[in-house]
Amino acid sequence: MDSTVSGAATGGAPLEVFLREYLDRTGGAWDEVEPQVYDVALPEGTDPPPGRDRDGGGLRLTFDPEALPEHPAAQLASFGTPLVDRLLADALRRGRAGRFYFVGLNLRPHDLLGRVRRSVRVAAATIQIEHVRALHFPQVVFWFQAAFVSDQKEQIILPVAVDLHYGREVRHRDELLAPARLAEHPAPPLPPARAASLASGYRLARAQILRSATALANTRGRELTERCDLQIARLTQYYTDLRDELDEQKRRSKSADAAARHAERVSALEREHQVRATELRNKSVLHVDLRLLQLLRIEQPKLLVRTTLAAEGGAPARLDVVWDPLTDALEAVACPHCGTPSYDFTMNRFGQIGCAACPVSTGAKPPRR
Ligand SMILES: [Zn+2]
Secondary structure, three states, rough: HHHHOOOOOOOOOOHHHHHHHHHHHHOOOEEEOOOEEEEEEEOOOOOOOOOOOOOOOOEEEEOHHHHOOOOOOEEEOOOOHHHHHHHHHHHHOOOEEEEEEOOOOOOOOOOHHHHHHHEEEEOOEEEEEEEEEEEEEEEEEEEEEEEEOOOOOOEEEEEEEEEEEOOOOOOOOHHHOOOHHEEEOOOOOOOEEEOOOOOHHHHHHHHHHHHHHHHHHHHHHHHHHHHHHHHHHHHHHHHHHHHHHHHHHHHHHHHHHHHHHHHHHHHHHHHHHHHHHHHHHHOOOEEEEEOOOOOOOOEEEEEEEEEEOOOOOHHHEEEEEEOOOOOOOOOEEEEEOOOOOOOEEEEEOOOOOOEOOOOOOOOOOOOOO
16 A cells, blocks of 8 residues: 555655665665665575675665666566566565454444343343453464466465454455555554464464365366366277278288288277376366465454353353454354353253253253263
């Protein structure tokens, strides 16, 4: 976004804008000596490109080939030159992991109690709100790259977003990535919510992506097998025709010499057939390469709502629920007993809560858990 703005303001070409931003953000320095000619200092830790070094450290660059005769010590900066390739790769490496704060959310929803009561049902209990805390809930978007390589190569970017608080996938990824709502600093600053580690979020994301990539690979594998079978059928037909021709030649010429030559040719043909069929099969093996390209951690304000559940003649209980102001909805609540996300719970007279997957016992004695 910044690059578009400054690019428009100065009229610089994208690569020139990139160079200035790259140096500004990485601790390098630049000075525009004349239009499209720069003296630059690369960020610390970056090796200067070999040769043409100007009094140690500094480097003169030009984006204009016509400026080179006037600046013989300058390097031409264009796509594909080693220097620019290295700066682009370095910028990509630095951008592999980012962190933003989601801003501009309404943290005071109207009638929160009514919304909670309409969203979550706890049979036999009345829900009250004990307290509400606004916290930063971390969510991480991972971008994986899947490469499918056979007789052709195809690359697909597969994104997946994970909520580190509940440890599950986030469906509304696009809303989360709204560029206008992401800021480098929190507004307002909030304490962090309880959350799993980034590593466990990565494991979850990878498992999810493996499922998607496997489905994609299976489809491609099937198409590849079909294409390969068809090619092999054509190949077999081709060699059958050749063989028929040889047989016909043998019938016409009746010499003993011809019979021997025929046998030789047939076996040569058979070998060639096998070699070409094997080649086709080898080319039709699908290799899948999966790698993590980038990740972005987004700290999003949500409301942690502690509710109390009271049932007539029974023990009360507590249930923490999360209100997401971005989707304007209550998130599915992890069952306190089994962890299954649900909106539908039951509570027994001992104040134990269960979901449809783990119904609570209503027996006379408190069940042991
Ligand atoms: Zn449960």
